[in-house]
Amino acid sequence: MMPLVHSLSADDEIFSVSVSHDGTRVAASYNDAIMIWDTHTGCRTLGPLKGHEYWVWSVAFSPDGRSLASGSSDNTIRIWDTETGTELLEPLNQHTDEVTLVLYSYAGTFLISGSDDHTVNIWDPYTGNLIGPPIDTGDRVSSVAISPDSTKIAIASFNNTLRIYDFATVSPILHDFTIHVCDAATGISIGNPFRGHTNVVTSVAFSPDCRYIASGSDDMMIILWDAVTGQICAEPLAGHSSGISAVVFTSEGSLLVSGSRDHSIKVWDVGAVIRRVELANGSNSIVTQRIDLEITSVMSLKDVVSRLTDWGCTDMSAELDWTSVGDYPISQGGFGDIYRCKLTDGHEVAVKTLRVYVDPDEQTRKSLKHAAREIYTWSKLKHPNVQPLLGLVVFREQVGMLATWEPNGNLPSYIERNRETDRCLLGAQIAEGLAYLHDLGVVHGDLKGVNVLVSKDEIAQLADFGNAVLREYTIQFSKTSTKHNISPRWTAPELFRGSKYSMEADVYALGMV
Incomplete structure (x- = not known):
């Protein structure tokens, strides 16, 4: 039904x-x-x-x-x-x-x-x-x-x-x-x-x-x-x-x-x-798709973005107003840095950089290929309670991912400013977004309050897929990247014992949210 x-x-x-x-x-x-x-x-x-x-x-x-x-x-x-x-x-x-x-x-x-x-x-x-x-x-x-x-x-x-x-x-x-x-x-x-x-x-x-x-x-x-x-x-x-x-x-x-x-x-x-x-x-889900991105040692980041564009992602280089880009990020984290920018039409966006660089190191190339697969996966997620990926750019020698800038901010800050908001409705929306990911075989892996944004229409959206895993593959950052830090309040007990991220761990984090 x-x-x-x-x-x-x-x-x-x-x-x-x-x-x-x-x-x-x-x-x-x-x-x-x-x-x-x-x-x-x-x-x-x-x-x-x-x-x-x-x-x-x-x-x-x-x-x-x-x-x-x-x-x-x-x-x-x-x-x-x-x-x-x-x-x-x-x-x-x-x-x-x-x-x-x-x-x-x-x-x-x-x-x-x-x-x-x-x-x-x-x-x-x-x-x-x-x-x-x-x-x-x-x-x-x-x-x-x-x-x-x-x-x-x-x-x-x-x-x-x-x-x-x-x-x-x-x-x-x-x-x-x-x-x-x-x-x-x-x-x-x-x-x-x-x-x-x-x-x-x-x-x-x-x-x-x-x-x-x-x-x-x-x-x-x-x-x-x-x-x-x-x-x-x-x-x-x-x-x-x-x-x-x-x-x-x-x-x-x-x-x-x-x-x-x-x-x-x-x-x-x-x-x-x-x-x-x-x-x-077993043929059409994101999980079961096999993507041969052919990441090689001679490919530049621009080549990688171009290859992802061939697979349906959008190259936003021409739409980004580069004069709006500040010198410093407004936020830094394990996933990368976040910059507040504008498109040429005035639409405000967040550019999230992925700390994976291209060099001859074989492990780095594998990391970039995994990252490309994750970006591809995010680009195919279409649900009201999952933040959509607008497109990609090569941003200061890194892969930049564009999403709509949400002025309401993340869930804790929004609730702090709006004490009378319907928390049950927001909770149900977060659960709907997570259920959607799990239906596709995607584990979020870092669900917590600050990784839930509230749109201008007051709709909760899951965001920050920096630690997301698929059943088949995941981002593994190279030695040049900042490792992901566990957030104890939201982390399922088994993860402290070395278990892998799982849908069950996501559900635990959902309860904590």
């Missing part, structure tokens, strides 16, 4: 849900109102937004998250400011029947609407002007898809026709109890239908990496499928007490949001299920 992260309650049955591109907010429509929630805390942040005279059938965030479009049975479209809740334009009223669908182009340069008046309109979302004449669909519009380059549109109608303008990506809406995956260019079904629901399938969504499909149905169940094999990945997700009206993945794919006619929105941690599936398959 997929763990339930949040259950958000509304005042009536949910018609539509949309998740902001950064995954931090969920918008939903019910009756003639719209609400916005924080994805991670479950708290309402805006609404109800009122303006439509009748039911709001569809909502959609703009790609930058600053605006939200809504389509209603009052035949209008409204565009809202997601910070203030005010309407940015006069209602768009060119449709002559209910507006059942709204969505933004990938770049946010235009807005598409579908209606029961048998037309699809394309709008300029900044001026509210129509772009070109309406597209005649011949029947009520049931679904619209847009290609990533925002130049082609596919339109499905209730007369079972599909019209593709130029080229399109499309998932057809079916009126039976099965799901088909079709080739986007030919429309030909790929493989056999996905069978598992016992009532009409009302909503389907691909995960961002297109490896999984989530489906919602009037049977009140949500099913997670393997998109390639068509196999069900886990037990159906049960929690709604009425039919499912919408399912959507967050942009990073770790959470799934569902809306239902039972007046609720639920946020599910499908990432945990996916990790268990991949660990069971």
Whole structure:
């Protein structure tokens, strides 16, 4: 069963849900109102937004998250400011029947609407002007898809026709109890239908990496499928007490949001299920990946960063504002030094240097290869309660790792300044982050209060992976590096007797936190 992260309650049955591109907010429509929630805390942040005279059938965030479009049975479209809740334009009223669908182009340069008046309109979302004449669909519009380059549109109608303008990506809406995956260019079904629901399938969504499909149905169940094999990945997700009206993945794919006619929105941690599936398959987890980084004596640190970039890490050298770098670190530790810097766009970052140097010594080269593997591992960790690695730089003849600078600081200092904070919630978030690491076979190895940061959104994040170990390999610093010091308060007793770092020791440290 997929763990339930949040259950958000509304005042009536949910018609539509949309998740902001950064995954931090969920918008939903019910009756003639719209609400916005924080994805991670479950708290309402805006609404109800009122303006439509009748039911709001569809909502959609703009790609930058600053605006939200809504389509209603009052035949209008409204565009809202997601910070203030005010309407940015006069209602768009060119449709002559209910507006059942709204969505933004990938770049946010235009807005598409579908209606029961048998037309699809394309709008300029900044001026509210129509772009070109309406597209005649011949029947009520049931679904619209847009290609990533925002130049082609596919339109499905209730007369079972599909019209593709130029080229399109499309998932057809079916009126039976099965799901088909079709080739986007030919429309030909790929493989056999996905069978598992016992009532009409009302909503389907691909995960961002297109490896999984989530489906919602009037049977009140949500099913997670393997998109390639068509196999069900886990037990159906049960929690709604009425039919499912919408399912959507967050942009990073770790959470799934569902809306239902039972007046609720639920946020599910499908990432945990996916990790268990991949660990069971033994082929896709971080632990089981074999990385041949080919660290040689002739490679420079720049070459190492370049090789890691080839494996999916990001070289941030061009984005770092080198004029913002101070002469001295703001913190020093066994893992390395920490500098407070800025990117060229003004975003504050922490640069954590890794004290491993390149020289002809064979042990040093092995240490650098282990370090590179650890950096690669950190770069693949994607969870709200684990500090993300933004990228790498060669920083003063060392490997520098960039992460967001968190002004709230570490856990002890944050609690000292905010005595009334919800410590139980923070503790649960730390446990969620650690469980995520352990699901991937990663041992943190240095969990303690100062290695937990609190984000600007007051979310606890595990940080400082300087002593992290994988089941297969670990960083072993060379003689030029500062050794890791044990912190007695947080250290499991067996580590004092020479035992290796383990998940059990992490759990002990979690209890001490």
